[in-house]
Every structure is written in C-alpha cells, then in structure tokens.
Amino acid sequence: MSLWAIQLLNGISFGMLLFLLSAGLTLTFGLMNILNLTHGSYYLLGGYIGLTVARATGNFVLAALAGSLAVGVIGILTQRGLLNKFGRDEMGQILITFGLLFLFGDLALWAWGGTPRTIPKPPLFEGSFPVGEVMFPTYRLFLVGIGAATALFLWWFQEGTRVGAQVRASVDDAEMSEGVSVNVPLVMTGVFALGAVLAGAAGVFGGPLVGVYPGADFEVLLLAFVVVIVGGIGSLKGALVGALVVGLLDTFGRAFMPELSLFAIFAPMAIILLVRPAGLLPRS
Amino acid sequence: MTSLVVENLSKSFGGLQALDRVSLEVQQGERRALIGPNGAGKTTLFHIISGAVPASDGRLYLFGRDATNMPTHRRAALGLARTFQITNLFSNLTLKKNLLLAAQGLDHTKFSFLRPMSSYGQIHSKVDGVLKEWDLWEHRDTLVRNLSHGTQRQIEILLALIQQPKLLLLDEPTGGLSPAETASVSNIIRSLPADISVLLIEHDMDVAFDLVDTVTVLHLGRVLADGPRDEVRADARVQEIYLGTREA
Amino acid sequence: MKTILLIAALVALAILALLPQVLPTYYVGLVIRVLIFAIFAMSLDLLMGYVGLPSLGHSAFLGVAAYGAGIWSVRVGNDFLLSLSFGLGLALAAAAIFGVLVLRARGPQFLMLTLALSQVLWGIAFKWKPVTGGDDGLPGIPRPVLGLPWDLSGPTGYYYFTLVFFLAAAVLMYLIVRSPFGHSLEGIRETETRMSALGYNVWLHQYIAFLIAGFFAGLAGVLLAYYNGFVSPTELHVVTSAKVFLMVVLGGAGTLFGPFLGAAVIVLMENVISGFTERWLSIMGLLYVVVVVFAPAGIYGFVRSSLRRWIPA
Numbered sequence: 001m002s003l004w005a006i007q008l009l010n011g012i013s014f015g016m017l018l019f020l021l022s023a024g025l026t027l028t029f030g031l032m033n034i035l036n037l038t039h040g041s042y043y044l045l046g047g048y049i050g051l052t053v054a055r056a057t058g059n060f061v062l063a064a065l066a067g068s069l070a071v072g073v074i075g076i077l078t079q080r081g082l083l084n085k086f087g088r089d090e091m092g093q094i095l096i097t098f099g100l101l102f103l104f105g106d107l108a109l110w111a112w113g114g115t116p117r118t119i120p121k122p123p124l125f126e127g128s129f130p131v132g133e134v135m136f137p138t139y140r141l142f143l144v145g146i147g148a149a150t151a152l153f154l155w156w157f158q159e160g161t162r163v164g165a166q167v168r169a170s171v172d173d174a175e176m177s178e179g180v181s182v183n184v185p186l187v188m189t190g191v192f193a194l195g196a197v198l199a200g201a202a203g204v205f206g207g208p209l210v211g212v213y214p215g216a217d218f219e220v221l222l223l224a225f226v227v228v229i230v231g232g233i234g235s236l237k238g239a240l241v242g243a244l245v246v247g248l249l250d251t252f253g254r255a256f257m258p259e260l261s262l263f264a265i266f267a268p269m270a271i272i273l274l275v276r277p278a279g280l281l282p283r284s
Numbered sequence: 285m286t287s288l289v290v291e292n293l294s295k296s297f298g299g300l301q302a303l304d305r306v307s308l309e310v311q312q313g314e315r316r317a318l319i320g321p322n323g324a325g326k327t328t329l330f331h332i333i334s335g336a337v338p339a340s341d342g343r344l345y346l347f348g349r350d351a352t353n354m355p356t357h358r359r360a361a362l363g364l365a366r367t368f369q370i371t372n373l374f375s376n377l378t379l380k381k382n383l384l385l386a387a388q389g390l391d392h393t394k395f396s397f398l399r400p401m402s403s404y405g406q407i408h409s410k411v412d413g414v415l416k417e418w419d420l421w422e423h424r425d426t427l428v429r430n431l432s433h434g435t436q437r438q439i440e441i442l443l444a445l446i447q448q449p450k451l452l453l454l455d456e457p458t459g460g461l462s463p464a465e466t467a468s469v470s471n472i473i474r475s476l477p478a479d480i481s482v483l484l485i486e487h488d489m490d491v492a493f494d495l496v497d498t499v500t501v502l503h504l505g506r507v508l509a510d511g512p513r514d515e516v517r518a519d520a521r522v523q524e525i526y527l528g529t530r531e532a
Numbered sequence: 533m534k535t536i537l538l539i540a541a542l543v544a545l546a547i548l549a550l551l552p553q554v555l556p557t558y559y560v561g562l563v564i565r566v567l568i569f570a571i572f573a574m575s576l577d578l579l580m581g582y583v584g585l586p587s588l589g590h591s592a593f594l595g596v597a598a599y600g601a602g603i604w605s606v607r608v609g610n611d612f613l614l615s616l617s618f619g620l621g622l623a624l625a626a627a628a629i630f631g632v633l634v635l636r637a638r639g640p641q642f643l644m645l646t647l648a649l650s651q652v653l654w655g656i657a658f659k660w661k662p663v664t665g666g667d668d669g670l671p672g673i674p675r676p677v678l679g680l681p682w683d684l685s686g687p688t689g690y691y692y693f694t695l696v697f698f699l700a701a702a703v704l705m706y707l708i709v710r711s712p713f714g715h716s717l718e719g720i721r722e723t724e725t726r727m728s729a730l731g732y733n734v735w736l737h738q739y740i741a742f743l744i745a746g747f748f749a750g751l752a753g754v755l756l757a758y759y760n761g762f763v764s765p766t767e768l769h770v771v772t773s774a775k776v777f778l779m780v781v782l783g784g785a786g787t788l789f790g791p792f793l794g795a796a797v798i799v800l801m802e803n804v805i806s807g808f809t810e811r812w813l814s815i816m817g818l819l820y821v822v823v824v825v826f827a828p829a830g831i832y833g834f835v836r837s838s839l840r841r842w843i844p845a
Contacts, residue, residue: 082825086824096821103817103818274632276639355733357728389732399709
C-alpha cells in the first residue's frame with residue numbers, strides 16, 4: 001500500500017517539476033506563436049549555473065535566483081537578437097531555436113564536463129517524513145508547493161492583471177494594441193523571458209532530484225513536448241494536467257517496467273492524438 | 285436535377301451562432317447570388333458547402349447525394365468547385381503548373397509515380413489550350429505570386445473552371461479589382477456554359493444583380509429573403525439593411 | 533539547357549566512378565559516407581522540401597532500419613537480401629505508424645511529435661540491452677556476402693556497392709518528384725485547402741510521401757550499418773535528425789540536388805572539424821543560425837540567385 005502511495009507522491013512531485021518546465025514552453029507558444037526548441041537548454045543551463053552558484057555560496061536560494069535569472073537574460077538576448085529579426089516564419093524559428101539547443105548543450109558540456117552532478121538540497125528540506133512504513137523526502141513536497149504556487153501566480157498574472165491583459169491583447173492583435181499604447185515588443189520580450197526563467201528555475205529545482213548532466217536538455221525537451229501535446233498547446237491548465245499525467249505515468253512506468261518506461265510516455269501521446277488531437281484542455 | 289440543397293443548416297463557433305437554420309436550393313443551370321452585410325455568414329456557408337468546415341446541425345445534398353459529412357475532395361469529385369475570397373493559389377509555382385495541378389485533380393494519373401509529368405500530352409494540351417484561350421500564354425512560366433492581383437483573381441476562377449464542375453461557388457470574385465477588371469470577370473461569369481450552376485457571393489450589388497436570376501439574402505446568419513432577382517431587389521426589408529449599411 | 537544538365541550529370545557520374553582509383557582509401561570512406569547521407573538527406577527533402585512537412589525526427593527511419601539489418605545479420609544470418617528487407621520493412625512499419633499519428637498535427641505539434649517519436653525510439657534502443665545492445669551498441673556486423681565476384685570487405689568494393697544504391701535511389705527520387713504525384717506534393721506544400729477543393733485526397737498523398745521518405749531513409753540506414761560494422765543508439769538520436777535537417781536546409785530544400793550538396797558539405801566539415809576540436813556540435817548549432825541569417829535558401833538558392841544576377845536569363 002505504501003509503495004503505491006510513495007509512487008503517487010513521487011509522480012505528483014515530478015509532475016510539478018514538469019509543470020514548471022512546460023509552462024514556459026506553452027506560454028511562449030500560446031502567446032507568441034513561437035515553438036522554442038531551445039527550451040531544453042534553458043533547463044540545462046539553469047541547472048548548471050545553479051550548481052556553480054550553490055557550490056560557491058552554499059546557498060540554495062541564491063543558486064535558484066542565479067540559475068533562473070541568468071537563463072532569463074539568455075532568453076532575452078536570443079529573442080531580441082535573433083528571433084525578432086530572423087524568426088518571423090516557422091522555418092526561421094526552427095533553425096534558430098534548434099541550432100541554439102545544440103550550441104548551448106555542447107558549450108555546457110565543455111564548461112562543466114561530462115560527469116553527472118547533483119545540486120545539494122536546501123537544508124530546510126533535507127529531511128524526510130514517514131508515509132506508512134517508508135520515508136518520503138521533504139524536498140519533493142517542496143516541489144509540489146513550488147509548482148502549485150507557480151500555477152497560481154501564472155493564472156493570476158494571465159487572467160487578473162493589467163499586464164496579463166496587455167499580453168493577451170498584444171497576441172490577439174499587435175497593431176491594435178500598439179494603437180492603444182501597449183508596448184508590444186516589450187511585452188513579447190517579457191513573455192519570452194518569463195518562459196526562460198521558469199525553465200531555468202526548473203533546472204535548479206530539478207537539480208537535487210534528477211541531477212544535472214549532459215543530455216538532460218533533450219530528455220526534458222521530450223517530456224515538455226509530451227506534456228504540451230497531452231495537455232493542449234498554449235493552455236496553462238492543459239500544461240498542469242498534462243504535467244501531472246506525464247509525471248505519474250513516467251514514475252509508475254519506471255517503477256514497474258524500467259526497460260520500456262518510455263512506452264509509458266509514448267502511449268498517452270499516441271492515444272491523445274488519435275482520440276483528442278487538440279489535447280485534454282485546449283485553449284478555446 | 286437539383287445541384288445543391290441546403291436544409292436547415294446551422295453553425296455555431298463556441299457561443300457565436302454564425303448560421304441559423306439556413307435553407308436554400310440551386311437548380312441545374314441556375315445563377316444565384318448570395319448577398320448580405322459583412323458577418324452575415326456567407327463565406328461560412330461556402331465553407332460548409334465545400335466541406336472545409338463541418339455544420340453543427342442540418343443537412344446538405346450535392347446532386348442528390350447526402351454530402352453533409354463528405355470530405356472536400358469527394359465533393360469535388362461529384363462536381364463541386366469553388367474559388368476563395370482571399371486568393372488561394374500555388375504562389376511559388378508557375379502559372380502552367382497551377383493549371384496542370386487543377387487539371388489533374390480528378391484524374392487518376394495524379395497517382396503516377398515514375399512517369400514524368402511532361403509525358404502526359406493530353407493534360408498538357410488541355411492546359412495550353414486554356415492558357416491561349418484566356419490570353420495568358422505569355423505568363424505560363426511566371427511564378428503566380430509575381431502576377432498582378434487582377435490576373436490572380438482571374439486565375440482563381442480559372443482553376444475552378446478547369447475542373448469542369450457542375451456547381452461553381454464563387455466567393456467575391458471581383459474583390460479588390462478595378463472597374464475594368466471587374467467588367468472582365470463579369471464577362472467570364474456571364475459566358476459560363478449554361479449547364480453549370482453558379483452560387484455567387486458578391487459585395488458589389490450592381491455586379492451581383494447583373495449576373496444572376498435568383499438571390500438569397502443572409503442577415504445575421506439567417507435567410508432574410510429568397511427569390512427571383514427583381515422581387516428581392518424590391519423587398520423593403522432588403523433595402524433597409526442595405527440602406528443602413530451601405531459603404532461609400 | 534537540358535543537354536547541359538545531361539552532360540554535367542554524365543561527367544559527375546564518371547567522376548564518381550573513377551574516384552576510388554585516384555583517392556586514398558581514407559577519402560574513399562568519406563565519400564561513401566557522403567553518398568549514404570545524401571540518400572538520407574534527399575529522402576528528408578521529399579518530406580520537407582516537397583510536401584512541406586519539416587520533420588525533426590527523420591533519424592527514426594535510418595536508425596530502425598540500421599538496427600533491423602544489423603540485428604538480422606548478426607543474430608540470424610548474413611543474408612543480404614533478407615537483412616535488407618527486414619531493415620526496410622521496419623523502416624516502412626515505423627513510417628506507417630508515425631505517419632498516422634503525425635499527420636493529425638500541423639505546425640508546432642507536428643514538429644514536437646516528430647522529435648518526440650524518434651526520441652522515444654532512441655530511448656528504447658538505449659535501454660533495451662538484450663535486443664539492441666543498449667548504449668554499447670550492436671557491433672560485429674559483417675559486410676554482405678553477395679555470392680558474386682565482388683568483395684565488399686574493402687573500401688573500394690563497398691564504395692561501388694553504395695554507389696549503385698545511391699544512383700538507384702537518386703534516380704527513383706528524381707523520377708518521383710517529376711511525376712504527377714511529385715507535383716501534387718508541391719501543390720500540397722503551397723496550399724492544402726486548394727488541393728482538397730481540386731479533388732486531391734491530401735492526407736493520402738502526404739501519407740504515401742511519408743512512406744516513401746521513410747523507405748529511402750531506411751535504405752541509407754542499412755548501408756550505414758554495413759559500412760560502420762556496428763549500430764549505436766546515436767543513429768536514432770536527435771543529433772542525427774538535426775544533422776540531416778541541416779543538410780537539407782543548407783543545401784536548399786525542395787531541390788533534391790541541394791540536399792546532396794548539403795550532405796557532402798556537412799560530412800566533410802564534420803570530418804575536418806572533428807580532427808582538431810571536440811566542439812563539432814557547437815559549430816553545427818552555429819551553422820543553423822548562420823544559414824537562417826545569411827542564406828535561407830541554402831547553397832543551391834544562393835548559387836542560383838547569384839547566377840541570375842550574373843547571367844540574366
């Protein structure tokens with residue numbers, strides 16, 4: 001019984017991490033029509049930068065801030081410098097974001113080497129608490145909290161604030177928005193940066209859990225894609241539901257059929273495509 | 285034989301009711317105009333008839349067959365052709381290639397994998413004939429996106445005609461054209477073979493009433509008036525909407 | 533114009549035929565890889581350049597066929613026809629399944645799906661040790677024994693073997709794009725709605741194109757497995773999809789010949805650059821950005837527009 005409870009909690013906490021990761025991807029697409037393939041790199045770089053800062057200062061909060069903000073800056077530079085000018089059409093976006101995915105991944109390998117690393121947990125969440133006969137890491141509970149808080153924040157931001165309304169307006173009709181003095185380029189860069197920051201943060205938060213290692217960028221990119229396909233692209237609600245579904249399936253898959261665990265991810269994707277191609281909770 | 289029967293067709297997008305129990309009929313050889321203010325649902329109706337968009341409710345019959353759920357390409361095989369309001373041509377291909385694609389659409393040779401396109405003399409001579417007849421021979425190797433807007437609107441109709449359709453849906457064929465170009469397109473429509481049925485969406489009332497025998501008026505997704513041209517033109521309710529929303 | 537092209541083709545053919553006689557063995561091996569990747573790149577061009585479906589997961593078909601042929605010849609028996617058929621069969625099966633799933637999506641979903649599906653296959657190959665050898669790969673694939681007086685164990689022998697398949701594949705793909713079916717693909721790339729309105733079953737055409745592309749990519753995979761003598765999960769990894777994608781874009785999508793050039797450039801570049809740095813992937817990533825900034829139409833487009841400026845038609 002507690003085995004199932006543990007896997008359930010594991011799945012939910014992993015799902016929350018996935019949400020953090022995928023929210024940025026789906027936001028960027030939903031609001032800007034850009035599918036950012038570099039998203040995997042944001043996770044990777046966030047994790048590595050967080051790792052370096054954590055080892056230098058011993059402070060997890062600083063590491064998290066450093067990782068997410070640094071990646072945010074990279075995102076801004078990418079969007080302003082490249083995507084804005086050459087990423088007007090789909091092919092341009094693919095070429096830029098795909099190319100950067102490989103560039104960043106390889107530079108990270110060069111800078112930090114090939115050995116997998118972990119980020120030490122913050123002291124506050126180092127312990128564990130009992131669930132039945134087994135001990136469950138407090139850090140995972142922390143992840144659930146972070147994920148929920150982020151979801152609430154994003155929801156409030158998108159629906160409840162003036163800025164959120166401006167963002168929605170800019171996407172729906174850039175020309176009109178400029179007419180009523182919404183600074184469209186600023187809004188676009190802001191959204192892009194937010195997506196990057198979230199992914200970078202996911203990299204740091206994921207550090208103690210799954211580690212930071214070469215190839216993580218491709219792995220999380222795949223997971224983010226599945227989350228977004230299952231949940232519905234462009235939809236925050238979809239990202240949350242998709243993330244939980246994928247998180248649970250991946251966890252149970254690894255626990256019960258480790259060699260073919262990827263099937264556990266592949267199957268829901270295929271089913272969704274055949275039955276509900278727009279995803280579970282597509283944006284209207 | 286009735287080319288088209290639309291029976292209580294409704295379409296809603298989320299909360300918006302675009303079409304509300306629309307019914308109309310087009311007989312073989314009939315020329316009918318579909319008019320109405322912006323947003324009345326005319327192009328939506330075309331999309332449903334051609335199969336691009338499914339209806340929410342109601343049925344539709346093409347040449348006696350229930351086509352409500354038929355995929356677009358099967359409707360084309362039955363004899364339906366359409367033009368698009370926003371020019372929808374093969375922009376990066378030459379004019380000749382555009383016409384070849386149109387001519388081949390209902391031909392089984394489109395599944396020929398290894399024989400070169402150039403070896404199909406019949407289709408080529410048919411297309412060459414059309415090019416010459418329509419005075420477009422000199423443009424045959426020009427990329428369509430480099431042709432003038434007026435010529436492109438002409439080709440819109442041409443691609444539909446090469447299919448040799450029995451029912452032709454024309455969506456604002458004179459959109460954005462100069463008076464001279466409009467006259468030219470009107471002539472094309474006027475001289476279509478008598479056995480082709482035509483359903484025409486047109487914004488220019490003079491052009492519309494000049495080319496058709498019957499008119500259906502749509503307003504806010506509903507059929508407001510339907511009948512012979514002169515009757516509809518004299519209808520007080522029709523005049524009211526148009527007087528109220530007439531553009532300069 | 534046609535006679536010039538014909539003569540150029542014959543000259544190129546003569547050069548290709550004589551290469552092993554003049555080049556050192558090392559470079560012959562390089563040209564073999566160019567030919568294999570050229571088949572791979574041209575097959576992707578069918579999908580990307582002609583149908584307009586940019587797949588980020590084309591490595592799926594290369595890898596699946598490579599593993600198929602490799603596993604057959606190592607575990608069952610070194611019968612070339614059987615292992616070739618098995619490899620191609622797997623590639624076609626993968627294309628048949630992927631095609632159904634992937635064609636339900638457009639735009640970003642399509643991109644994500646193609647990448648995701650091939651990555652899932654990579655993951656399976658990586659972990660399924662008993663069948664694929666896991667991350668150790670599948671070594672010891674012998675060169676085919678044809679039963680003809682043609683020794684494939686050395687580079688020269690295998691070169692001509694690959695050349696024959698390359699020529700057959702290139703000719704077939706060329707015929708396909710010039711055929712009515714090929715033209716219909718271009719029409720679909722331009723506007724699907726118009727093609728439907730004209731009577732074309734767009735989905736069917738796209739699906740068939742997918743199968744054809746998967747088939748030729750599979751052929752490249754089989755040839756690669758035999759050339760390398762082993763298969764590793766890398767053949768299924770995103771990196772391989774990215775490499776072939778770049779070959780198509782760099783060469784010029786929608787031209788068939790462009791991707792052949794692109795394959796040559798990338799294979800040679802990777803070989804040279806890997807000689808003095810480990811940062812080949814960084815450079816590949818940079819090339820992506822360079823192409824989109826400086827030459828979106830690829831080498832082929834660049835050369836063609838330059839020629840137009842110098843030689844107004």
